[in-house]
Amino acid sequence: MGMPPSEIARLESTGQVQQELQVDLPSRATSPSGTLADLTVQPETRLYSVADLSTVWIFAEVFQNDLGRIKVGDRATLTVDTYPGRNFEGRVNFIYPQVDMTTRTARVRLIFPNPGLKLTPGMFVNVVLQVRAGKHSS
Secondary structure, three states, X not given: OOOOHHHHHHHHHHOXXXXXXXXXXXXXXXXXXXXXXXXXXXXXXXXXXXXXXXXXXXXXXXXXXXXXXXXXXXEEEEEOOOOOOOOEEEEEEEEXXXXXXXXXXXXXXXXEEOHHHOOOOOOOOEEEEEOOOOOOOO
């Protein structure tokens, strides 16, 4: 379960359960940083998971009238008030097939490289989708 050998040895030698212990989170050599995404302490469930933030997903709500112009692979530009003047470049990764009956929007998943890990979960961002102009079929 990712327990460091020192913690296992300490438990074996003392037989004492600690209230707190150090766990080293696994990471890939190409992306050594991550964020603890969830922590559960029930024996039958996952103890932790690591979110690699080197690439992030952004979910955008798109009006149903605009869906016909959006295609997977289309370019997207993201800005966030935290970093004025900085643009992040990404792409449309998936268009969800359901339209929300109340808002008449569909969810679109965008994928963005995240150099310097500037984008973090929960941020409010502004997105501009760069789509082809012209007529579309309904």
